[in-house]
Amino acid sequence: MNPNLSQLVLRSQLIRVMEGLEHFVQLDLLELYDNQVEELACLGDGEDGAPGKTLRVLDMSYNVIRDMQPVMFCPNLQELYLANNKLRNMAGLGSLTKLRKIDLGANRIREMDAAELAPLVHLEELWLGKNKIERIEGLSTLKKLRRLDIQSNRLTQVENLTSQTETLEELYLAHNGIATEGTILPSGLGQTFELLNVLDLSRNRLTQVNQLGHLKSLEELWLSGNKIATFDDVQNLSSLGESLQTVYLEYNPLQEDPLYRKKLAELIPSLSQIDATLI
Template identity: 30%
Template sequence: LSVFPYSDLSMNNITKLPSNPVHNLRFLEELRLAGNGLTYIPKGAFAGLFSLKVLMLQNNQLRQVPTEALQNLRSLQSLRLDANHINYVPPNCFNGLVSLRHLWLDDNSLTEIPVEAFRSLPALQAMTLALNKIHYIPDYAFGNLSSLVVLHLHNNRIYSLGKKCFDGLHSLETLDLNYNSLDEFPTAIRTLTNLKELGFHSNNIKSIPERAFVGNPSLITIHFYDNPIQLVGKSAFQHLPELRTLTLNGASQITEFPDLTGTTSLESLTLTGAQITSLPKSACDQLPNLQVLDLSYNLLEDLPCFTACKKLQKIDLHHNEIGEIKADTFRQLAALRSLDLAWNKIKIIHPNAFSSLPSLIKLDVSSNLLSSFPVTGLHGLTHLKLTGNHALQSLISSENFPELKVMEMPYAYQCCAFGACESHYKISSQWNKDENSSIDDFHRKDAGLLQIQDEREFEDFFLDFEEDLKAHHSVQCSPSPG
């Protein structure tokens, strides 16, 4: 028995431990006591466990950290105290745990950070204090945790941070402040020079200041959605060379496109629901690696040339005030696959506007003011939306769209050029024969088209039908004639 490296006593309705129950298990490396009814652990309960590396005490009824029982577990690397009722962490409770790397204190009843208790954990690399009742983080709260890499503080009641609360966290790479009550941007993060992932979504933050992340050049990911952010400093996201994704929805007071100097690795940029009226001509010079651009629901009137954004694959510009697409607007975007220009005021599209887009397969110019539509360069399209352009009454030849699978036209008669007038009922009958519910599914999805939002809008909706359409070698054109 003394040579067993592992012992699982979880879920055994144990309510009490004797003072010397496992003293002879000197080679034991992992002890599981989770899911019992322990309210107290006496001194000496783990005496003699010189090799113990993992101790699991989660899901019990403990009200404070068992200080005396934990003394001198010098080999302990992982300690789970989560899902108890702990409301007090004694100042010296972790003394002697010189090897501890992972500490779980989440899902307890803590109301403050146990600053003194954390001063004796030099090897700690990951800690979670999430799902507690902590409301404030004082200065130097984690001052001695120089090895800490991951810190979770989400789902607390934190409304305020000391300006130096994160001082000393020289190795921190992940900080989670999501689901708290912060009213102001956490400027204390500026001391975290190695921070790579930051989350402060689902708070009450209303603005992001100028140079907000000036001390965090290693940031790769920032999560800050579900905040009532209205104002963002123009320089807020400068000099973040590792940042890959930036998403900001509904910042209604933003009137200028942000200065993204030095943020050269950005691959996805979403700035929707703002009041941006124009884009700088140098926007693409700052974003050479951009693949996805979403500027929908703004007030854009004119567009610059996007040629320098050579890696762009998807552009969403729907719901703006754009009036014209020039010859060079999208010139030589060889990787562009999806372009959404719906719900603008476009009257004119230059005949060669789409002539150098060899990868374009999805184009939406619905609900504009077009009276003519250029077809040059669109031979690879599989999905096309022109509905809502009431002045566009001419027929469009199917010869210009040999790959087209799905399209929406302003008028039903325009679908005749794609064989819809002759084959509509035949195809419907065939679909009924091949798949009992395919037509019902189609109508359900068709009726919900305008409700599809964000990244499923238009592009992903039509992808659902692509395989079926290939099988029938037919163009699905709406509105259906007859």
């Protein structure tokens, strides 16, 4: 195989062992998505640190990897995908200072490790859905973060987002245990986010959302499957009438009102979509 190959993609091939990669001296993208790889190997075994030293994109999602520390042999990585593995921590991330996007979804991670996240000052997207994380933390140096996904974890409150108030555009927190009081913290959604246009709080424990009325840049607000019972509980969303285009409130007690759609449309005139249906 050509040692000057720039991209190597071997998806769904039942590969168990990473080997023979040390000869690729110009590899830019390595994708072994959906295999049976147990260990990140050969990433720095070649001449001058090949193939890891030249990699910019590494996709090892849907394997059975338990340790991601060998990613340290890929100092120029900009995108790292390790979703659906068996990782328990973030060890190894801290050396990847050029990263812009990380997907560690569907692993067994319990903590957002500040020591590993702090050096990632260029990070723009962090995807951590379907783990076992109990607290948002470790983001103080990530001042370029635009997308944050911590869906399907064990969160009870939204906090420690003070460094993202000028950059965060999308925040996904569905399927957690966040109650109303967990959305008013001064370091969390109690702040003003200048660019936040998508907020997903579906399938949590919210009883009202009047506390979100100050998020003036919101275009999409997902609140399905909470415990919101009356229109008084969403009254302050009327202040989002200039920007808000889509709202999901299905599977709340509020939806049982026979005039549910009509009242929402009157409350927020800018809406073009209520739940999955266009107005």
